[in-house]
Amino acid sequence: TILWPGQSGKEYKYWIHPIGTTFKDQAGNYVFARETSPGRWVPVYIGQTNNLSTRLASHEKESCAKRNGATHIHAHTLG
Secondary structure (H helix, E strand, O other): OEEEEOOOOOEEEEEEEEOOOOOOOOOEEEEEEEEEEOOEEEEEEEEEEOOHHHHHHOOOOHHHHHHOOOOEEEEEEOO
16 A cells, blocks of 8 residues: 545555556546655556546556556545
């Protein structure tokens, strides 16, 4: 897991998954990220959806995120 700060500064727990992971039908925030050194991550693309399953199954920004070094999705479910 990793803690990412929200806009307010409050930190939220995200679970780290390889790109290509299948997600449940849940609302959430997600980060396409690349690891710069062990345990140190840089966000490449940040988004929010009502359904992680359908949104991340065929995300139009995934190939661009990968070209920019993203290897993982960090997911925070809402609710």
